[in-house]
Structure formats: structure tokens, C-alpha cells
Amino acid sequence: MSSESIVLVTGATGKLGARTCEVLKQRGYALRATDQKLPADFPFELELGDLKDEFFVHRLVRGVSAVVHLGNHPNAFVGPSPQRILAENTQMNANVFHAALQQGVRQLVFASSVQAFLYTDFSRLGPPYRMPYLPLDGQAPCAPGPNTYGQSKEFAERMLQLACDAQPQLAATSLRFPMLVNEQMQQRFETIRTLKGGWFNFHECLSHLTFDDGAELIASCLQRSAPGYRQYFPALSLQLGKRSAADVIREFYPDTPLRQEREAIAELIDLSEITRELGWKPRRRILVPLDD
Numbered sequence: 001m002s003s004e005s006i007v008l009v010t011g012a013t014g015k016l017g018a019r020t021c022e023v024l025k026q027r028g029y030a031l032r033a034t035d036q037k038l039p040a041d042f043p044f045e046l047e048l049g050d051l052k053d054e055f056f057v058h059r060l061v062r063g064v065s066a067v068v069h070l071g072n073h074p075n076a077f078v079g080p081s082p083q084r085i086l087a088e089n090t091q092m093n094a095n096v097f098h099a100a101l102q103q104g105v106r107q108l109v110f111a112s113s114v115q116a117f118l119y120t121d122f123s124r125l126g127p128p129y130r131m132p133y134l135p136l137d138g139q140a141p142c143a144p145g146p147n148t149y150g151q152s153k154e155f156a157e158r159m160l161q162l163a164c165d166a167q168p169q170l171a172a173t174s175l176r177f178p179m180l181v182n183e184q185m186q187q188r189f190e191t192i193r194t195l196k197g198g199w200f201n202f203h204e205c206l207s208h209l210t211f212d213d214g215a216e217l218i219a220s221c222l223q224r225s226a227p228g229y230r231q232y233f234p235a236l237s238l239q240l241g242k243r244s245a246a247d248v249i250r251e252f253y254p255d256t257p258l259r260q261e262r263e264a265i266a267e268l269i270d271l272s273e274i275t276r277e278l279g280w281k282p283r284r285r286i287l288v289p290l291d292d
């Protein structure tokens with residue numbers, strides 16, 4: 001995609017959206033940013049409106065060649081009731097995807113979530129934890145369990161696959177983001193000395209990514225020219241003290257099916273496909289300096 005094209009960014013004043021707008025601007029893209037809230041210090045022009053309003057969304061998409069769709073209720077833990085999260089995220093996603101299809105948009109990047117395929121069961125805190133397989137990648141089948149936020153992401157991924165079937169020139173990418181971390185969160189993890197001294201989400205494979213890396217990845221997706229549907233799990237797992245990946249598997253995931261010999265596994269998350277296809281690698285991983 002040429003950098004003169006207009007890119008619509010939804011959820012533009014959110015944490016990932018604001019960083020994404022900065023990165024895209026630096027790369028020379030013309031932006032159309034939209035959100036339902038406008039912080040006083042947001043540095044770009046903003047179309048203020050509600051993504052649940054299909055007529056607003058339709059006007060918004062007119063004339064853009066790419067859509068980066070980040071505007072959603074961002075997790076299952078804060079915000080409205082579970083059923084409203086499912087209904088409203090689905091309404092926003094359907095509005096954005098349908099308008100994009102109708103208006104011949106060629107590139108669509110969607111913020112999906114690790115919660116589309118891994119369910120954090122808070123009643124089971126302690127090993128053994130189980131992953132669908134290790135090393136994990138973006139192809140794991142959807143399994144959000146009762147998490148309606150994850151269910152909304154699963155359905156959005158399905159809508160995008162069907163959109164690509166209907167419009168063979170469309171390149172649509174679902175990024176199954178893990179916990180996204182800012183500088184403060186990174187620093188907090190980097191002071192934890194014991195496993196009990198912090199919250200480590202083994203149900204989500206200890207996955208994380210910085211907002212900076214996430215925004216850079218979105219920019220890389222816009223450079224992808226091949227049409228069709230792709231999905232990725234762009235994440236690193238926390239480095240727990242001196243434990244190797246094989247140590248972590250032995251201690252925490254002993255029953256998980258392995259795709260390689262355990263001792264040959266260097267990383268719990270396999271980024272080879274995303275790096276090969278998009279030329280992107282995360283720059284920053286969190287090292288937790290555990291003593292135990």
C-alpha cells in the first residue's frame with residue numbers, strides 16, 4: 001500500500017490506537033482517526049462518533065484504502081456486562097467490516113485477542129496448565145470458553161474470513177494480541193523476585209507485547225500486498241528468571257502436546273511465520289528477575 005493512501009484508525013485515542021497513529025504518521029500515511037472520546041492532548045484531527053452507529057461508520061469509511069480497526073470494549077474485566085461486551089463489540093465489528101467491504105477497502109487490520117483461543121480459568125490457579133500445543137502460533141483454533149469478549153473476537157475473525165471469500169482482493173489480518181504492556185507495566189514485572197510476588201498468566205502462555213511493538217506490527221501489516229485472510233499471535237512469553245523454555249514446559253505445561261522435542265524448544269511462542277511473512281519481530285521482551 002502506498003503511503004499516500006488514507007488509513008482509517010478506529011479506537012484512535014485508545015492506548016494502542018494513539019501509538020498506532022503516531023507510527024503511521026511517521027511513515028507518511030494520511031490518517032483518518034476516529035473514537036468516541038477525545039482527550040485534550042490527542043495530537044491528530046479526530047472524527048468523533050460511535051462505531052455502533054452504522055450510518056456514521058459508513059460515512060467514515062468512504063474514500064479510505066485501508067482500515068485499522070482497534071475500537072472495541074478492550075477486555076472482559078472492565079466495562080459493561082458480559083452480554084453487552086459481546087453484543088456491542090459484534091455490532092461495531094459488523095459495522096466496520098460491512099462498510100469496508102461495500103466500499104472496496106483493500107486492507108483491513110483487526111485487533112483480535114489471545115482470548116479468542118485461550119481461556120483464563122480463574123478457578124484453576126496452579127500447574128499443570130494446558131495449551132493446545134507448544135510452541136504456540138497464530139493458527140490455534142478458537143476456544144474462548146465462556147468469555148464473551150473472546151467470543152466477540154472469535155466471531156470477528158470468522159466475519160473477516162468470510163469477507164475475504166466474498167471479496168478476493170481484500171487482504172485482512174487478525175492480530176491476536178496478548179496482554180499489551182506500557183513502560184510502567186514492564187518496569188513492575190522487572191522488579192518481581194518470586195513467582196508469588198506477581199500475577200503471571202500461565203493460562204495465556206505468559207504472553208505479552210509492548211504497545212510500541214504492536215503499533216509497528218500494524219504498520220507492517222499495511223505493507224502486505226497479497227490478498228486473503230491471515231491471523232497471527234504476535235507475542236513473546238515472559239522470561240522467568242533463568243528458566244529455559246524446556247524448563248517452563250516441564251514445570252508448568254507437562255501435559256501439553258509438543259510440536260518438537262521438548263529440549264529443542266527455544267521459545268514457547270513461534271514467531272517464524274509472522275516474521276517470514278511480514279518481516280516483523282518484537283524488539284522488547286520482559287525479563288522477570290526471579291530468585292526462585
Ligand SMILES: NC(=O)c1ccc[n+]([C@@H]2O[C@H](COP(=O)([O-])OP(=O)(O)OC[C@H]3O[C@@H](n4cnc5c(N)ncnc54)[C@H](O)[C@@H]3O)[C@@H](O)[C@H]2O)c1
Nearest residue numbers: 011013014015016036050051070071072074111177179180
Ligand atoms: N490492551 C490489551 O492488552 C489488548 C490485548 C488484546 C487485544 N486488545 C485489543 O486491542 C484494541 C485496542 O486496545 P487498547 O488497549 O488500546 O484499548 P483502549 O480501551 O485503550 O482503546 C479502545 C478504544 O476504542 C474506543 N471505543 C470503544 N467503544 C467505542 C464505540 N462504540 N465507538 C467508538 N469508539 C469506541 C474507546 O473509546 C477506546 O479509545 C481493542 O480492540 C482490544 O480489544 C488489547
